[in-house]
Amino acid sequence: MRNNLKFNLPDGYKEQQLIRELADQYAIKKEPAISENFAIYDTFDWRLFNKSLVLYRSGNKLFLRKLAKSEIIHTIEITSLPVFIWDFPDGKLKKQLEPIIKMRTLLKLVEVHCRSKTYRILNQDGKTVTRLVYEKILPSREKYAPALAAHLWLKPVKGYPKYSQNLAKRFEETGFTISKKEDIYFKVLDVVDKKPGSYSAKLNIQLDPDMRSDDATKVILHFLLQIMRINEASIEKDLDTEFLHDFRVAIRRTRSALGQIKDVFPMGTTNRFKKDFAFVGELSNQLRDLDVYLLKEDTYKAMLPPVLQKDIDPLFEYLRQKRSRALKNVLKGLKSKKYGKILHDWEAFLNEPRKDSDTAANAKLPVIYLARKRIYMKYQGVVKAGNLIIENTEDEMLHVLRIQCKKLRYLMEFFSSLFPLKKINVLIEQLKKLQGNLGDFNDLCVQEDYLFNITRELPATHQQLKKTLVAIGSLIGTLDRERKTVKDAFAKTFTDFVSSKNQGLFRELFTLKP
């Protein structure tokens, strides 16, 4: 037996009684009781929970373990709590967390109190051969606070298996039950009313194929509005860049839904909100651009020859200043009357009962028909545009195709619950690959332009700045070479996307069977 076992004591069976009974047979040494707070951390969108990981701090140490397992994967000592991944000291913990939490900030989910007593079972040499830890989790330090949980841990010591095996057997015979899987994590989060995994920016919309199209569209739009509301509150706190990002994606999807799910609402309403959300989106364009460049700081530096790496710093300094002004503008926008009214009217529209007097053409249509029709049409548009590019690759056309693909992707995601999950996911994955290529190409074009234009804005005052300009030039060169590589890869990526297998699957899912 190598793993720790967690037992529940039978009702009314006290820990002291257990120790008294064990003392007849074993030499036991009691360690000083430990009483400390521990706090659990995760990102706003539960990235660690989604990977079944629990990150918690106790005293000056930070621990990572698997959910439902007690073994610690990594421990580090900390002087102050890391907020972003780049605050972590280099090491295994950082390496494991980096691809998971990326640019998101760690938030404290809950802090609870733990009182534990360790009893060491000794052999005749006075050597510890197994440990018993009685642990009580309390919502606060208060002495009489009711415990959330109390367990007895049996922790074997490597090389002395017999002792722990005997004890485990004895406990089970006495009526102790092994408590499996129920991780204290859930109980503790429940105290503060937090539901693990409750927020995700991914679309998770359940629709019924027979639903009226206008009702189904409202369900989709309602979901997106919620995402906007949830994130909007945190943009002001400026904890990380992703609150704004999720907020903006929800806006973009809303606009796309209004444009692509055609003729479900009265034209006047649709046109008004299309314009309104274009305005809402524009409010934060500049801020998001700056976020993207600042997040790329390390990547950009790595693209530069070592001699130039420091010279680019003034650019990022300038962008940081610009960003703080941009943030102020966004916050002003979000507090403006106009924004308030748009969101208020939008919410009212989504909540109002449908009026059958002024129905639009597709309003009553069962949503499955509309979904199939719209997706298939969009798909055909993508295929046609792509084939034209293969013959004659123009940058502008790649840009148009990128937008088309995005619209198709959103449609497929809005309606994914109406189709066989596995099959539609295969197609979404295929589309993602094509989008990846087009997205990279677009990003590189935009970045080159942006960097080129920013050189005009930089206050040309001193010698240092000339070096910065050289560094920017070098960066543009590297980006340009990369852009050509990406462009060359388009033909192959697109041919893969329109493979006969994919075409068949698109036809199968989205065309009306005779």
Added chain:
Amino acid sequence: MATLALYSNKGGVGKTAAAVNLSYLAAQAGAKTLICDLDPQSSTTYYFRVKHRLKSQAKGFIKGRKHLYKSIKGTDYENLDLLPADFSLRNLDATFAKLRRSKQQLRKILKPFKNQYDLIILDCPVTISILAENILNAVDYTLVPLIPTTLSVRTHRQLLSFCKKNNYKTGKIYTFFSMVDRHKKMHHDLIRSVSKEFDGVLQSYIPYLAQIERMGIYREPVVAFAPTSAASKSYQNLWDKVQKTILSPEKRK
């Protein structure tokens, strides 16, 4: 992952006490640590209250892997495991000598453990024979306790010239002062001159203290049974220096 040998070609310099306390401090700091007692006298094993016995003795040691893994014992402290010594290890030198690639044997034996532990500390017997070469080949760094006396310093010079002659990197050998008597002027003088003469001298002193000798009575690291004592503070200071100077990630690149 790092491997560190507490080694000296002179006896009674405080290798074992340093190995025991450093491994304890490393484990307390969260590093999964293995301390290997290579000394047939088995003092480290004794300090941790473990029986000095390897399953299938030195034979098992040389076969390594699961034969050796089975012998590892958890200590009284979380994160700290011990590979106990065995009296049969006294012939390790002769056994290694008979094998092919006789100087790489220990390295081969320790290799499978490198993934399982963050830090492996070797407590080595006094040797400058083939076993010493095995140690130098097996570890990333060597830490030599140095008593500030003429003989001790002379032995250290011998070690360095041995390494140079046999192409072992002296840059990976670090020293610290051990059993320092603050009342002796000679200790002060030697500390000063030695720090100039050798590279890799950690500015850390373990004083000559009765408290350290009491480890034999308590059978625990001094840092565990008297955490606020002067002895503990000196080991804590040594551990800080080892971390910063030897084990820090920038250093290890």
